[in-house]
Amino acid sequence: MDLDTKCIPLGHIQTYFNLKKAIEFDVDWLMKRTGVTPDNPEAVMEAIIGVDANDMLRKAGIDLKDEDGVGIFVSARQVLNLIDQAYKALGIPYLGLVMGNLMTVSHHGMAGLAAVTQPTLWDCGQAVVRFCQELFPPLEMSITIDGADGWFAIEENISLAPYTHFFVELNMVSFYNIFCDLVGKDPNLMPTRVELAYPEPPWGNIYRRYFKCPVVFNCVQSRIIGKASLVEYELPLANRLMAMTAEKSLFENIPTKAMRFLPLRLRRLLIRYYGAFPSLERAASELGMSGRTMRRKLKDDGTSYQQELDFVRQKFAREYFARGGDSVTELAHLLGFADSSAFAKAFRRWTEMSPREYMASVRARAGTH
Numbered sequence: 001m002d003l004d005t006k007c008i009p010l011g012h013i014q015t016y017f018n019l020k021k022a023i024e025f026d027v028d029w030l031m032k033r034t035g036v037t038p039d040n041p042e043a044v045m046e047a048i049i050g051v052d053a054n055d056m057l058r059k060a061g062i063d064l065k066d067e068d069g070v071g072i073f074v075s076a077r078q079v080l081n082l083i084d085q086a087y088k089a090l091g092i093p094y095l096g097l098v099m100g101n102l103m104t105v106s107h108h109g110m111a112g113l114a115a116v117t118q119p120t121l122w123d124c125g126q127a128v129v130r131f132c133q134e135l136f137p138p139l140e141m142s143i144t145i146d147g148a149d150g151w152f153a154i155e156e157n158i159s160l161a162p163y164t165h166f167f168v169e170l171n172m173v174s175f176y177n178i179f180c181d182l183v184g185k186d187p188n189l190m191p192t193r194v195e196l197a198y199p200e201p202p203w204g205n206i207y208r209r210y211f212k213c214p215v216v217f218n219c220v221q222s223r224i225i226g227k228a229s230l231v232e233y234e235l236p237l238a239n240r241l242m243a244m245t246a247e248k249s250l251f252e253n254i255p256t257k258a259m260r261f262l263p264l265r266l267r268r269l270l271i272r273y274y275g276a277f278p279s280l281e282r283a284a285s286e287l288g289m290s291g292r293t294m295r296r297k298l299k300d301d302g303t304s305y306q307q308e309l310d311f312v313r314q315k316f317a318r319e320y321f322a323r324g325g326d327s328v329t330e331l332a333h334l335l336g337f338a339d340s341s342a343f344a345k346a347f348r349r350w351t352e353m354s355p356r357e358y359m360a361s362v363r364a365r366a367g368t369h
Helices: 010-017 027-034 041-050 053-059 076-090 095-102 106-116 121-135 164-182 204-210 228-232 240-253 262-272 280-286 291-300 305-322 328-334 340-351 355-367
Strands: 006-009 073-075 139-146 149-156 193-195 222-227
Touching (some): 006 010, 010 073, 053 076, 073 076, 076 095, 095 204, 106 164, 121 139, 121 228, 149 164, 149 228, 164 222, 222 228, 262 280, 262 291, 262 305, 280 291, 291 305, 305 340, 305 355, 328 355
Antiparallel strands (some): 139 149, 149 222
């Protein structure tokens, strides 16, 4: 998968870019709901009202063919073009924060309903992870439990620069608000920290208006951190039948093709085998093909088994150090390297830093906040 792979359902993208459906046509309401005061709010409102979603799609090279978008797939490059148009039309550098704050559960459609009617917060989070895999493959979401802490993380499967921050802002603000509503804004249950894996932008102060907890930039991962015990929190809207029905309706109305992409399927298989990665032949067998066929298909997609394995190894290495792990020998063993020297060589190739240098940088970042 690359920027030009058409794997994103257009129906999903239309949910986010029909701005006029997300707001009331009132300047005071907009300012109150977004929590910010643009230099010229009237001009912003006029710009939003004047946004023609179909015109934006055409300019991004997306042809609806007189249809409603169902069954049409677009590429990450086309989505980035849409975002670029929105930024230029509205003139709001923190647009991701604004749009995320406007999005309620209902704005997420059947995906939102299927998530909030799960039995527990853990089930809700896993549903969100699953929906992201199908509806927006360029991003990877995950839930991690580590001791007393748990976190929801967002990472890129492919680079979405220069608008990485937009995707993180939009999703993290929206999910943060929904989370707070689900726990009734109980101060004992609220997230304890928000971390962003990029430098603080000029509008960093605005992040702190949206997140009612410490916000830290230049971290290893973009994630919302809270108490691990919350995974068992029973949701107020829990209804298994409704959740199953909503998810069924979601994928009936928005066809997906993400899981047809072999590199993503292989990557997710390798993640499940953390600590005992399968051989190429074993992985191919589990994915229903021969090793020779998998090599050929991966080559056709511009990658290889080794490249995907390295991607997963790098991901786990960064997470290990971010959680305070400090044994290079232990990590080398967990990641399947012959020895710590082989791991250190690979790690320097991935990050241009030695493991010790990387650990020092993680400690330095943690010590400044």
